[in-house]
């Protein structure tokens with residue numbers, strides 16, 4: 001598998017780099033960003049935190065705005081941020097060009113519906129193809145954690161719940177906690193997965209958590225001044241699911257914070273420390 005380096009910059013004693021590669025799962029060129037802390041080297045592989053971004057984002061938003069590098073360098077963690085959808089010639093988009101479906105809005109599912117199924121295989125890309133690529137090409141261990149924001153916060157929870165042996169911990173900011181019951185999720189799941197709601201359940205974190213009493217330790221932060229809180233995010237549904245099953249979830253409501261990267265940058269250090277503690 002050939003990786004093409006797109007950019008490279010030293011930061012916090014380590015390196016921020018972007019690469020593109022031809023992905024099998026999504027059948028198109030995919031770009032990702034990686035932060036390698038100063039400790040990382042052939043004789044010192046480091047664990048990886050995967051970061052899944054939200055609607056409208058690319059691999060760049062988190063790396064530019066979260067302010068995560070100093071803490072990741074201190075803790076010796078690599079961070080990998082994939083794109084939020086397939087892109088390029090021939091990749092279908094929302095016919096209306098809206099921001100919440102199609103390009104920039106892959107929802108980390110494997111689409112079954114045309115014209116999306118050919119490229120929108122983000123679940124397989126994030127769970128299988130990207131970690132295999134990272135572990136074959138960079139000085140990292142197979143210790144993994146996963147985090148994300150909004151659509152990506154949901155993606156992180158859903159992927160960790162479905163793959164407990166692959167991730168030692170999961171954290172999320174402002175996740176779309178119950179996608180089968182909010183407008184963003186219903187639109188995306190109808191478009192990518194079709195009308196059969198039984199198929200949707202495998203991609204819904206609240207429904208998955210309801211039936212699991214064990215799995216990767218989960219931390220969720222949610223701002224109470226987030227414009228999307230009531231209509232789209234519904235963290236109380238996730239809390240209720242954890243209560244019902246006994247799942248190890250800590251949900252923190254954070255007073256005054258909105259949906260933006262200002263919120264993420266305020267608590268990202270704590271999320272990285274949460275992961276580092278569980279890597280041991």
Ligand SMILES: N[C@@H](CCC(=O)N[C@@H](CS)C(=O)NCC(=O)O)C(=O)O
Pocket residue numbers: 053054055056057061065099149150151259260261
């Ligand atoms: N554009 C949408 C919201 C999109 C949005 O808030 N995206 C979040 C993720 S859900 C984000 O991270 N945006 C990019 C950024 O802040 O850098 C709107 O205004 O309603």
